[in-house]
Amino acid sequence: MDKLLEYFNKLLRETTLDFIRYIFADINWNNRLIGLTGSRGVGKTTLLLQQIKLNHSTNDTLYVNAEDFYFADNRLIDLADTFVKHGGKFLFIDEIHKYPDWSKELKLMYDYYSELNIVFTGSSVLDIKKGSSDLSRRAVMYNMQGLSFREYLQLFHSVKVNAFKLEDILDHKADISELKYPLVYFKDYLVKGHYPFAIDEDYDLRLSQMVNQTLETDIPIYAGMNVSTGRKLKQLLAIIAKSVPFKPNMTSIATALSASRNNIADYCQYIEEAGLIMQLRNDTGGLKGLGKVDKVYLDNTNLIYNLAENAPNIGNIRETFFINQTRVKYSVLASSVADFQVENFTFEVGGKNKTKKQILGVDNSFIVKDDIETGYLNTIPLWEFGLLY
Numbered sequence: 001m002d003k004l005l006e007y008f009n010k011l012l013r014e015t016t017l018d019f020i021r022y023i024f025a026d027i028n029w030n031n032r033l034i035g036l037t038g039s040r041g042v043g044k045t046t047l048l049l050q051q052i053k054l055n056h057s058t059n060d061t062l063y064v065n066a067e068d069f070y071f072a073d074n075r076l077i078d079l080a081d082t083f084v085k086h087g088g089k090f091l092f093i094d095e096i097h098k099y100p101d102w103s104k105e106l107k108l109m110y111d112y113y114s115e116l117n118i119v120f121t122g123s124s125v126l127d128i129k130k131g132s133s134d135l136s137r138r139a140v141m142y143n144m145q146g147l148s149f150r151e152y153l154q155l156f157h158s159v160k161v162n163a164f165k166l167e168d169i170l171d172h173k174a175d176i177s178e179l180k181y182p183l184v185y186f187k188d189y190l191v192k193g194h195y196p197f198a199i200d201e202d203y204d205l206r207l208s209q210m211v212n213q214t215l216e217t218d219i220p221i222y223a224g225m226n227v228s229t230g231r232k233l234k235q236l237l238a239i240i241a242k243s244v245p246f247k248p249n250m251t252s253i254a255t256a257l258s259a260s261r262n263n264i265a266d267y268c269q270y271i272e273e274a275g276l277i278m279q280l281r282n283d284t285g286g287l288k289g290l291g292k293v294d295k296v297y298l299d300n301t302n303l304i305y306n307l308a309e310n311a312p313n314i315g316n317i318r319e320t321f322f323i324n325q326t327r328v329k330y331s332v333l334a335s336s337v338a339d340f341q342v343e344n345f346t347f348e349v350g351g352k353n354k355t356k357k358q359i360l361g362v363d364n365s366f367i368v369k370d371d372i373e374t375g376y377l378n379t380i381p382l383w384e385f386g387l388l389y
Helices: 002-014 022-026 044-055 076-085 102-112 149-157 166-170 182-192 203-223 227-243 250-257 261-273 301-307 314-326 382-387
Strands: 033-038 061-065 090-094 117-122 140-144 277-281 293-298 332-334 340-342 345-350 365-369 379-381
Touching (some): 002 061, 044 090, 044 117, 182 301, 203 261, 203 301, 227 250, 227 301, 293 301, 314 340
Parallel strands (some): 061 090, 090 117
Antiparallel strands (some): 277 293
């Protein structure tokens, strides 16, 4: 346990408070069992350490990584028992999905040690309701997305802009006076601004490695897949990357992968939950998330530039950015008359020469244009949707 404490203190010393992700203020840190999911690289570990540094004492707080060699010979629940007996009150567990029987032991820790508060992180494919024990009544779950354009401005360029509600942006009430030449920053964000680690060198290489680790390790571990099935996930993502956005044909995809048609929907769901694709659904299901899949996109524009073999399609980039940024706070569906339906608003996305023909006569409808700095009437600059969180 001394090694765990040594590693924890080292990480804490290296953690800065200069930039804190949007979700920090949304989390009710008073809950006894908190789960934070999100794709690799979005900053979950840093967020935990920032919470400790800001609000806890190392006298009664411990951070551990479930992937640590310590857990090859020791159980989490035994660590919790020792920790509590020595006055521990706050246990932060990173990468919980790497630990076997994680849900069973978390349940026991929650039930046995009422004085212990637990925060854990895991891959986005970690579905709390599919755990071997019922944690859904105990754990409060949060999902963390990649950087918004607004967060990118602060982290990469020290430009601070407030987050705005969708209605404020549509009414041209967003105060963006502090932001000069937004289109210059915006083009860079689309290529390398979605993940915090883009600030480091070799971003393209690290992003490719992250994608491979997710497909070859994270999803197969969670879903109990063998190596050959893991390879099919990579093939499926390659098919999507070459043709997004596209209307999925499960039969043709199954043929291309030599896989069962019934498995393709599950594969897509895993890849979506892992933060690599987005499935845009229509409203036929009547409830959010239950409609038929209308189109499939890569999760964010950085993945498009990283995975596309040829020059990315600009229309695809625009649509991907729009849905990626709006879905964090709002329900986004496919529109029957335009590109997207967000809450009660209809949006058609395009370049600066996009006309209003598509949405004539449609109530609460807007044209979203790329390559313009400011909006007017029902025309909104695309980049402003990056200020929603």
